[in-house]
Amino acid sequence: xxxxxxNNQKEKGIEKEQLHWLLRIITLGDRFSVQDFYDRLKKGFVxxxxxxxxxxxxxxxxxxxxxxxxxxxNIDNLVGLRNEMIDIQxxxxxxxxxxxxxxxxxxxxxxxxxxxxxSVFLFIDESDGLPYSPLSFYNNYNPFNPPRVVYEAIKLDxxxxxxxxxxxxxxxxxxxxxxxxYLMLNTxxxxxxxxxxxxxxxxxxWIYDLREIDLYDTDFWIxxxxxxxxxxxxxxxxxxxxxxxxxxxxxxxxxxxxxxxxIKKLDSVIQVKNDEFxxxxxxx
Numbered sequence: 336x337x338x339x340x341x342n343n344q345k346e347k348g349i350e351k352e353q354l355h356w357l358l359r360i361i362t363l364g365d366r367f368s369v370q371d372f373y374d375r376l377k378k379g380f381v382x383x384x385x386x387x388x389x390x391x392x393x394x395x396x397x398x399x400x401x402x403x404x405x406x407x408x409n410i411d412n413l414v415g416l417r418n419e420m421i422d423i424q425x426x427x428x429x430x431x432x433x434x435x436x437x438x439x440x441x442x443x444x445x446x447x448x449x450x451x452x453x454s455v456f457l458f459i460d461e462s463d464g465l466p467y468s469p470l471s472f473y474n475n476y477n478p479f480n481p482p483r484v485v486y487e488a489i490k491l492d493x494x495x496x497x498x499x500x501x502x503x504x505x506x507x508x509x510x511x512x513x514x515x516x517y518l519m520l521n522t523x524x525x526x527x528x529x530x531x532x533x534x535x536x537x538x539x540x541w542i543y544d545l546r547e548i549d550l551y552d553t554d555f556w557i558x559x560x561x562x563x564x565x566x567x568x569x570x571x572x573x574x575x576x577x578x579x580x581x582x583x584x585x586x587x588x589x590x591x592x593x594x595x596x597x598i599k600k601l602d603s604v605i606q607v608k609n610d611e612f613x614x615x616x617x618x619x
Contacts, residue, residue, distance in 0.1 A: 478523035
């Protein structure tokens with residue numbers, strides 16, 4: 336009978352007033368029960384684990400989501416750069432054709448410079464059959480300025496670093512490489528030197544030696560052809576400019592090769608990125 340009372344007493348627990356002060360703090364109600372304390376401790380631990388792993392998984396999923404977003408953005412940047420490089424190559428090849436036509440035209444003019452005929456400075460336009468002088472537009476020049484909107488946007492928004500070091504190097508070489516800078520310099524500032532010299536000769540000498548100056552009038556080149564044949568400064572200026580155009584032609588060919596190579600590299604990188612699979616695991 337006494338044993339039964341002792342068991343009942345254990346189940347009901349010890350009165351709070353009889354407990355140590357530390358046990359009083361963690362005791363809920365009027366009595367302390369070891370079994371009750373153990374059950375509540377186990378329940379609390381399980382709830383803690385659920386919350387802890389829930390938060391951990393949430394951060395993991397969020398991180399995976401950010402990585403996935405960065406990956407998609409990176410692929411978009413690579414595709415944008417690849418497409419812009421294709422546009423640059425088209426621009427470069429068109430510029431090469433123009434350069435070849437210009438060199439051929441003025442080389443022909445230079446070779447026949449001393450011929451004894453009034454039409455020595457005139458050619459026939461194949462499109463309309465009308466005569467014209469290449470010297471009429473000798474003061475024109477076209478700086479090499481390929482498109483670079485996508486590249487500048489990527490540098491501006493700070494996502495250039497996501498391209499990776501290897502990709503970043505050859506992309507940067509395509510858009511800001513030394514060879515390209517020299518090409519742009521030669522077609523702009525260096526060519527402008529010869530244009531300025533030509534215009535200076537017209538303004539400082541021809542205007543005093545010739546009765547009337549009209550570069551677009553074919554009669555002007557016929558009537559004054561002997562004067563221009565003796566104009567050594569003009570012929571020398573053309574000689575030097577032809578040399579510059581030849582150098583530009585070589586630079587264009589090399590840049591076209593660089594573009595072709597780097598477009599293929601980007602295609603390869605994009606293919607690898609698209610073949611990757613991203614998995615997000617949920618752990619409970």
